[in-house]
Amino acid sequence: MSSKLYGQMRASSSLLKRLKQNPWLFQWSRSFTTMEGHRPTMVHKRSLDILHDPWFNKGTAFTMTERDRLDLRGLLPPNVMSTEQQIERFMADLKRLEVQARDGPSDPYALAKWRILNRLHDRNETMYYNVLIANIEEYAPIVYTPTVGLVCQNYSGLFRRPRGMYFSAEDRGEMMSMVYNWPADQVDMIVVTDGSRILGLGDLGVQGIGIAIGKLDLYVAxxxxxxxxxxxxxxxxxxxNEKLLKDPLYLGLQRHRLDGDEYIAVVDEFMEAVFTRWPHVIVQFEDFQSKWAFKLLQRYRTTYRMFNDDVQGTAGVAIAxxxxxxxxxxRPMIDFPKQKIVVAGAGSAGIGVLNAARKTMARMLGNNESAFESALRQFWVVDANGLITDERENIDPDALPFARKIKEIHRQGLREGASLVEVVKQVKPDVLLGLSAVGGLFSKEVLEALKDSTSTRPAIFAMSNPTKNAECSPEEAFSVVGDNIVFASGSPFKDVDLGNGHVGHCNQGNNMYLFPGIGLGTLLSGSRIISDGMLQAAAECLAAYMSEEEVLKGVIYPSISSIRDITKEVAAAVIKESIEEDLAEGYREMDARELRKLSQEEIGEYVKNNMWSPDYPTLVYKQD
Ligand SMILES: NC(=O)C1=CN([C@@H]2O[C@H](COP(=O)(O)OP(=O)(O)OC[C@H]3O[C@@H](n4cnc5c(N)ncnc54)[C@H](O)[C@@H]3O)[C@@H](O)[C@H]2O)C=CC1
Ligand SMILES: CC(=O)C(=O)O
Ligand SMILES: [Mg+2]
Known part of the structure; x- marks a missing residue:
């Protein structure tokens, strides 16, 4: 105890009296003075308990040695901040909010709403999910696309309390033990990203954790x-991302990305660690750049319960x-193989959709090799370098099957690298589908060209996220191409008033209609892996969900207000397929044999009964 403080205490007889009567006050004063004297403070908790205790929490300022001592490794972003940096980060964020509230995005208060919801999430999960489920139409655009994009872009400023885990390149060799720092003994669903392609916003590094949090919000809701x-x-x-590499307040590792075998070794170690601690967990890969999305999917999909949402979830939603x-x-669905489809974007999402559409057409055409080959003639794929043909040098192997034969293309009046507008003019497609991450790519000229479509009702899918990356808006589509189109976008837009009491319906074509059901169905079936058949069953279930009357009105996806119901149906379809493929091993007391006995209706009930609802449980105190 410092002599100065001791002297002050002696001088205060009333304080001494209070100290004698209240030993805890004495303890408090001791710990205060020891802190003054830089002697350690004893704490009786570790891990998340420390981070959730406002008395002891230092947040991003915990040093690495402290993180190891207190079982905090992995529970915080890896870059250790100084006190000054912490304050600077908070102030910079506060200022940013003021600017955004003045002249920010279309809903200037979106980020402020996210903060308020996030604080509730930190304080009271049951209430948070109650609010989210009851107002899903209003708040999905806040916790998910488009606002989650803004959240990720600003995450280093927004970060307050940790949520989730960080496995960094610095944690190599430690992951198998650090996975035990997570307090829950049971984990059903992990959404993992490496932050390399967040929505259409590019490489956001460690800040991409926001997308994993947003996706899991939908898993719960x-x-x-x-x-x-x-x-x-x-x-x-x-x-x-060079900007983040130069930003002293960035919370992630400030080094260029690992690549090649070093990169794979980190992801391998992570997969081994989580499946060792939680053998029944399901891992959803999210927003990995295409370079790794396909490779990792092929690497893990036959050994682990995992899927890639951007490749497989998006494909199913697009097929539906x-x-x-x-x-x-x-027209009947069986006419699908006659559709001419122009796809703009040949990344993880675009190629995922193309592969699934090709397979679906091939199945409808007889499911043989020639059907598989002839289906390819229905697609024209345009990427950043224009129309992809077999004349293209250094073609991405995943895009190769969709490269058009140059002779055939010349006959159509096209060439290698032809622009999107040229392609649309020559092909006159039934469908124009964008997964390019380029906002406004479906320009007035492109949409004008689509007016010559040979379809009685051209369809436009502007699927890139967030809102500013949409290839076009529904207003642009309806006003240029005409009232008689079908329109879908990845992020939500309002319906368009076409005048005379008519409404141009804006569908939200987003993988959110499938990934929650794929995860839930896999969990409740206890399927060993997530097969193509299970994904196909999910897509078909979504396609069949809409009534004839709705689709004729141009409503091809459900309203988000029914997402809990459609998810239940999708999960039931996934379970049924996993039983048929003999992959289901059961879940808890519902073993594989019992599962096989369930009727269609009983599977539906089983799913419903196993969905968590946000009701407060009765709490009983138990001493250690
Ligand atoms: N609606 C939904 O459910 C989903 C939407 N997406 C969105 O799709 C977009 C793309 O995602 P990824 O495929 O993973 O990205 P990516 O970066 O792997 O691929 C982008 C592709 O677009 C191409 N591209 C770039 N400029 C172009 C141009 N001017 N014209 C034509 N193509 C161009 C690139 O060459 C590349 O092939 C993102 O905005 C993402 O948010 C992704 C998954 C689901
Ligand atoms: C929706 C989604 O997964 C994406 O835009 O990446
Ligand atoms: Mg994604």
Missing amino acids: AAGINPQRVLPVMIDVGTN GLLGAVRAQG
Whole structure:
């Protein structure tokens, strides 16, 4: 105890008296003076308990040695901040909010709403999910696209309390033990990203954890996964975003991304660690750059319960929408293989959609090799370098099957690298689908060209996220191409008033209609892996969800207000398929044999009964 403080205490007889009567006050004063004297403070807690205790929490300022001593490694972003930096980060964020509230995005208060919801999430999960579920239409655009994009872009400023785990390149060799720093013994769902391609916003490094949190919010709200059993994960292998590399307040590793075998070794170690601690967990890969999205999917999909949402979830949602667009023309779904489809964007999402659409067409055409080959003639793929043909040098192997033969293309009046507008003019497609991350790519000229479509009802899918990356808005589409189109976008837009009491319907074509059901169905079936058949069953279920009357009105996806119901149906379809493929091993007391005995209706009940609802449980105190 410092002599100065001791002297002050002696001088205060009333304080001494109070100290004698209240020993805890004495303890407090001792710990205060020891802190003054830089002697350690004893704490009787570790891990998240420390971070959730405002008395002891230092947040991002915990040093690495303290993080190891207190079981905090992995529970905080890896860059250790000084006190000054912490304050600077907070102040910079506060200022940013003021600017955004003045002249920010379309909803200037979106970020402020996110903060308020996030604070509630930190304080009271049951209430948070109650609010989210009851107001899903209003708040999905806040916790998910588009606002989650803004949140990720500003995450280093917004970060307050940790949520989820960070496995960084600096944690190599430690992951198997640090996974035990997570307090929950049971984890059902992990959403993991490496932050390399967040929505259409590019490499956001460690800040991409926001997307994993947003996706898991939908897992809880739509699929009824217990919020205590979800885990958002960031694998921080560095960033190639030069702005973040130069920003002293950036919370992630400030080094260029690991690549090649070093990168794979980190992801391998993470997968091994989480499946060792939680053998039944399901891992959703989210927003990995295409370079790794396909490779990691192939690497893990036959050994682990995992899927890639951008490749596989998006594909299923697109197939459901494409089949809806055929029905909206008043034609049977079986006419799908006759559709001419121009796809702008050949990344993880675009190629995922193309592969699934090709397979669906091939199945409808007889499911043989020639059907598989002839289906390819229905697609024209345009990327940043224009139309992809077999004349293209250094073609991405995943895009190769969709490269058009140059002779055929010349006959159509096209060439290698032809622009999107040229392609639309020559092909006159039934469908124009964008997964390019380029806002406004479907320019007035492109949309004008689509007016010559040979379809009775052209379909436009502007699927890139967030809102500013949409290839066009519904207003632009309806006003240029005409009232008789089908329109879908990845982020939500309002319906368009076409005048005379008519409404141009804006569908939200987003993988949120499938991933929660794929996860829930896999969990409740206890399927060993997530097969193509299970994903196909999910897509078909979504396609069949819309009534004839709805699709004829151009409504090809459900309203988000029914997301819990559609998720339940999708989960049931996934379970049924996993039983048929003999992959289901059961879940808890519902073993594989019992599962096989369930009727369609009983599977539906089983799903419903296992969905978590935000009701306060009765609490009983138990001493240690
Ligand atoms: N609606 C939904 O459910 C989903 C939407 N997305 C969105 O799709 C977009 C793309 O995602 P990824 O495929 O993973 O990205 P990516 O970066 O792997 O691929 C982007 C592709 O667009 C191409 N591209 C760039 N400029 C172009 C141009 N001017 N014209 C034509 N193509 C161009 C690139 O060459 C590349 O092939 C993102 O905005 C993402 O938010 C992704 C998954 C789901
Ligand atoms: C929706 C989604 O997964 C994406 O834009 O990446
Ligand atoms: Mg994604």
